Amino acid sequence: MIDVRLSGDDLDLSTCYDFVQDPACGGIALFVGAIRNHNQGEEVTHLEFSSYDGMALKEMRKIAEAASEDYGLAKVALHHRKGELKIGDVAVIIAVSSPHRKAAFEGCAYVIDELKKHVPIWKKEFRADGTHWLNARP
């Protein structure tokens, strides 16, 4: 079972945790990605996510399906924020459940790694030295 969301509102950890709970699963892994106050030696004041929503949700679902298949996960919740975020705000939450812990840890890592490579969501950082779309330039 998979729950993917792209939300303009605050993400909720217990919603993700509740979704993946399963009596057949002894391991639940959670990853929370938050906005940090620095990048590449510069102070970050806030940031903004832009997203191609229709495709982003499809890509998120593909990743969750691949993770379920490859790691034998029972349930995957993948929630991502959009819009403007402040330092400390939660950008992404991933929750996965599996009968055993190793698959839960590895499956959770797979989901965030693949999300960062493929899902059409873009981060614009507002820093003291200007604004930057991350990864956009050589």
Add this chain to the structure above:
Amino acid sequence: MSVTYQVQTFAAARELLGSPVSITLPRGAKARDLRQQLLVDFPALATLKDFAIARNEAYALPGEILEAGDELVIIPPVSGG
């Protein structure tokens, strides 16, 4: 015969080009042809580290043939998470 496509942009590509942009290609053109023509018509795209083409909400393979009415989008390097 040629076909004119509207191509949407996001993030760094939108700042460079606005959105959408029009591209005219011969009928039967492939995703790789669209990518090349975009670089010809909009040289500013070359300042991006890279970009992909999405067709109907999925990454397009270079050899995919475009059809009139396709939803086409320039995908600059992503940075979610």
